[in-house]
Amino acid sequence: MKATAPFPVINRRALLSTMALLPALSVAFFPASAPAQTATSGGSLPSWNDGAAKQAIIDFVRATSDRSSPSYVVPEDRIAVFDQDGTLWVEHPMYTQVIYCLDRVPDVVAKKPELKNREPFKTVLSGNREAIARLPMQDLYKILAATLSGMTVEEFNAEAKKWLEAARHPRWNRLYTELAYQPMLEVFRYLRDNAYKTYIVTGGGQDFGRVYAEKVYGIPPEQVIGTAGGTKFAYASDGKPYLTKEPKLLLNDNNAGKPEGIHLMIGRRPYAAFGNSTGDRQMLEWTAAGAGARLKMLLLHDDAAREYAYGPAQGLPDTRVGTFTPALYDEAKKNGWTVISMKNDWRRIFAFE
């Protein structure tokens, strides 16, 4: 696992082009409704249209859970892994966690006033979105490191939870947690009903994902694998121990880091993998290389009307890191992975629709 940067690379072009769409950095903390969690009924995957993608999921579950099937898998080996941003919820105009980090800057500076006139914090505080968008990558890393470390693990959890209960996506004016894809919530339920243990394997922060995964997806903290920094154990003056989040990278859970992280945290090969970008390629390849029936699914964002269209759906290579490139599309087709068309395969995208 390469330890080159404190957090996964965020594409600067995407940041530049979308910064203008963002709401002001300060967030109004009005009371928020709970994330939508509609119960499914009348078939296992009601938000999916009939087609190759839905059928691939159903066929896989049957093949691995029917005792008479040559591809039967004992329940304790049934592991399914899911990328998070862009696979389970909206990743445009920017990864939710990056918006969180930018929003955290005023609080971080309030606690460390010496940062007020220091870059890049000064620029972020100015609220000048064009200037923020021009910040070089190393400055963005400084913001990620400053806003995701230095506090106890409990403080971080409380801060992130508070933000997630208030911050809203500019396009839908909905909580980010409401932008989970309803068809994927149904896949979770369907797999779990068939004894699959479901894991998130995200390039985003592991601790950040653990704050919302249980409520939004029914996935407990120990089943969220993500880019992880170290913690440091120490004693307070009253002798009570605490853990502080450190600006030190332990696991960069992207690209080859995904199968490496799966080995570290799970210790065995998944039978099913869902992704949407080049960052998920190795996880899909690692899953595919196992014996027996394996489910390999790639979500294509081709629905500009209901969500977004990018990657091969635009007919152009997209240089944004983490995007579903035409090369990945070709690999999927060549190897028989299933591409999910958001436009054609999903009857409904969000629970609130």
Next chain:
Amino acid sequence: MKATAPFPVINRRALLSTMALLPALSVAFFPASAPAQTATSGGSLPSWNDGAAKQAIIDFVRATSDRSSPSYVVPEDRIAVFDQDGTLWVEHPMYTQVIYCLDRVPDVVAKKPELKNREPFKTVLSGNREAIARLPMQDLYKILAATLSGMTVEEFNAEAKKWLEAARHPRWNRLYTELAYQPMLEVFRYLRDNAYKTYIVTGGGQDFGRVYAEKVYGIPPEQVIGTAGGTKFAYASDGKPYLTKEPKLLLNDNNAGKPEGIHLMIGRRPYAAFGNSTGDRQMLEWTAAGAGARLKMLLLHDDAAREYAYGPAQGLPDTRVGTFTPALYDEAKKNGWTVISMKNDWRRIFAFE
């Protein structure tokens, strides 16, 4: 998590004093019987004598699982963690994994003949136990690194499994996996019957523990946390991906590394912790510092007749790394942790008795 040495420190004194007791390094691969897994009946903890230790476990389970209790814990938060060597199975005369590594040397040298005349491999191959016992620590690290890395994860699992099915403890002439403590197997079952998720948190190798934990303790690979090295994802000439174990430390799961590892792998604080040595101190402190009822248990090896007596039971400080020192004994008494006396609290130690 400190990255000072590739593997947890092994005490040289213990190694020196016990090397003479070891069987010859080469292991005869005769067919082995399955590890004993006797079903419990007639009470939850039949191998425990009535007393404070047994009562502490029962009281804790009642306090956290009875809905009317002020200390009630929702099932999804019920996490229990267990040290492995010396808490769940015999750790004398030497950690089982160290014996494994020494036994692996001939095979490693067969694959890399250039090591044959190089130290420390030459000495290990000589079979001269006194000379092996005199090897300095850095040479032991070389042996650990050479025998626990450089192969694919599947190759490692197959090798370790084969060894565990054949190697025997010199005192009992039993498989190492048969030396699991029957009273602790009953604690696992009792906790799991009450919705607790049970984890091993070992200073030993994570991958090594995962090879036997499911069969011996009913603990799946993803619930074994241990000292972990990195892996490297790569492609074979046929394009098939594989993961190689690297001689690079990611998590030194000892001392402060135990709560740090628990945060990394579980993401929340346990309600129950079992240990037997100073390496478990911070894990016990971290567990104890949570609100509500918390179970803190330390196993004292005070039974030279049926197992071993060391640590405070000898009335002498023991400098072996990982041992239950008198200072830890004092901390336990001061903070109300429960000390389990192997001699007095356990009616039976092994399933084969």
